[in-house]
Amino acid sequence: MHDPAAGGEPRVQWLHQPATWRAEVLGLALACAIPVTCVDAYLLDRKLGIISGGYLAEFQFSGLRLALFLAISLLTDIAVVAPILAVVLWLARLLWMHALARAFLAVSVALTVVAAADVAVYELQRYLGDLVNVNILVNLLGGDIREILHFSASPALHWLGFISFGGLAVVGLSVVLDNRFPSRMRQDPGARKTTFAALVLTLTAAVVVGAVGRLNDPGVDRALAYKPAGRVVGSFTEWLTDVDRDGYGLLSTPADTAPFNSAIHPYAVEIAGNGVDENGIGGDLPSGPPYRDTSYPTVSFVRHPDVVFVILETFRADALGAIVGGRSVTPTLDRLRHDGVEARRAFSHNGFTIQSRYHAFTGHLLGPGNPGSLIDDFNANGYQTAFFSAQDESFGENFDVGFGRAAVRYDARVDRDKRFTQFATPASLTVSWKVLEGRVNAFLDERDPDRPLFLHINIQDGHFPYTNPDIVPIVDDVRMQRDELLPERADDLKQMYLNTLANVDGALGRMLARVQRTTGRRPGVVVIADHGESLFDQGFLGHGYAANDAQTRIPFIVDGLPARVPAVAGQVDVRGVLRQAMTGPDAEPVVDSSDERAVFQYIGTLGRPKEIAVVEGDHRSRLTLLGQRSVALSPAETTLVHFWERVSGRLSAAP
Missing domain, CATH: 3.40.720.10 (Alkaline Phosphatase, subunit A)
Incomplete structure (x- = not known):
């Protein structure tokens, strides 16, 4: 495109001011995260009734609780969107794109990625609710590839035209902006290192604040678990804190009572009479006969009414x-x-x-x-x-x-x-x-x-x-x-x-x-x-x-x-x-x-x-x-737990 030293009389002075990479990444991340958080809140309300209530609405937010959820959601979105913006901005610099064109392209790509994730998750959940995973989808549709494609792709096909048209528009507008508003990005010494540090700090804040919010409020935990960015940060948090690799980390509910022993976790199978409470509830399962369902051998009827x-x-x-x-x-x-x-x-x-x-x-x-x-x-x-x-x-x-x-x-x-x-x-x-x-x-x-x-x-x-x-x-x-x-x-x-x-x-x-x-x-x-x-x-x-x-x-x-x-x-x-x-x-x-x-x-x-x-x-x-x-x-609850364990x-x- 253009050499960064290209001159030209500016038409709109503020559009040509140099910007630091770090400020550009985080500033654009905040600008993207605000609409993403608002849209996600709307979709979560449609799905879970977190604001208005309704069918299957187990949790409902209002007042301070709603404000806290939105703040955690915003921080989570920033943590996920910022790395996408950084990558696109870096690639755009290799094409000698000017600052405004770079910003426009980066924001467009980041919002498209997030929007695609929202559409995919929300549309599938309209069909399956909480059952959104590949194995369930395949089993649900009997392994029929035609039905799988219809089921998973057709709900989002009506978005394909918008995405295709939007992609062409983004490329076209990026070229126009690059030509009409030339400007430079000021490269501070160590810009890459400080930008990387800022991204790590943002992700750390999202992990810590998100974990505290989710651990203290089951409604926030469920809502963030549905939100695409919340899934990304939550999965990273779980992986990071699952020290014994038994599938249970910091955000697991219920909590892992033995984070350094993979044989003990909230839904571990109990071994009767070994002196160990593998699932952390009810104590060790006493020795006894295993549970058996009633057997129904073939019988001959003595009467044959309809x-x-x-x-x-x-x-x-x-x-x-x-x-x-x-x-x-x-x-x-x-x-x-x-x-x-x-x-x-x-x-x-x-x-x-x-x-x-x-x-x-x-x-x-x-x-x-x-x-x-x-x-x-x-x-x-x-x-x-x-x-x-x-x-x-x-x-x-x-x-x-x-x-x-x-x-x-x-x-x-x-x-x-x-x-x-x-x-x-x-x-x-x-x-x-x-x-x-x-x-x-x-x-x-x-x-x-x-x-x-x-x-x-x-x-x-x-x-x-x-x-x-x-x-x-x-x-x-x-x-x-x-x-x-x-x-x-x-x-x-x-x-x-x-x-x-x-x-x-x-x-x-x-x-x-x-x-x-x-x-x-x-x-x-x-x-x-x-x-x-x-x-x-x-x-x-x-x-x-x-x-x-x-x-x-x-x-x-x-x-x-x-x-x-x-x-x-x-x-x-x-x-x-x-x-x-x-x-x-x-x-x-x-x-x-x-x-x-x-x-x-x-x-x-x-x-x-x-x-x-x-x-x-x-x-x-x-x-x-x-x-x-x-x-x-x-004693009655302990008996109930032991029956379930068997x-x-x-x-x-x-x-």
């Missing part, structure tokens, strides 16, 4: 029997409860759909894998097995529920064009009760009615955003858009949710009537849910964040079968209850009040849960494992 097994998506137990505007929300389920039996208290073991369905179909806590399922039990006894699901069954297929072994299979992929969800990827694809009911009815009208039937129905409408175009007013006509789902409208939200459940209940009633009409026989029916839902209970909207009644208490109803239902039940009891009803003596269905078994619950994964809990009778013990752990445990130990030992 059986309909129903899983209702996001269905709170307290919706049963609810009345809105003088009308019953659940007349079908209320009839089944009246004619049959229900567990006095029933719970999901986990706050997420994939694990919950696995527990119910297999009777196992441990997973993933294929320990057999209800589909196999009924296949082995001459039933026509039919699996009708309103979701995409390829999502979470490593938690095998037997979908692929059912004689008749339907899921939302068949009616992809009729979905009510925005996206057609496995984690999102869902069809309404209306589409599902039509498919079930068509199957029932065509099948041989003389063969015994095992029919699974999975209805999805109760999930967020709690309504869709096929939901009609039954008990209420309120309809809210996603941006209206706010704490101050919690009452309207619950009315809309209950109206959706009334639609679900009505569809279920019609499908059960169709089964009886086409077979000429009254079917046995089992109804549960995958989990409940917090509708701003305790200030939270969603599920999978706490083992409380709102998010984990569910229906457990059995009608038309000689079943013995535990008074307190979990989803793993479904398989055993059904097998007993098909092989035991012919008797009236009953709730076994003497069988108040303990129901184990975990939030997250069994190997690394955020929280564990156990329900015994009317009491629940809960213990947080992710975050600040309790030092002194009660379960997770078996999980890690599985082939």
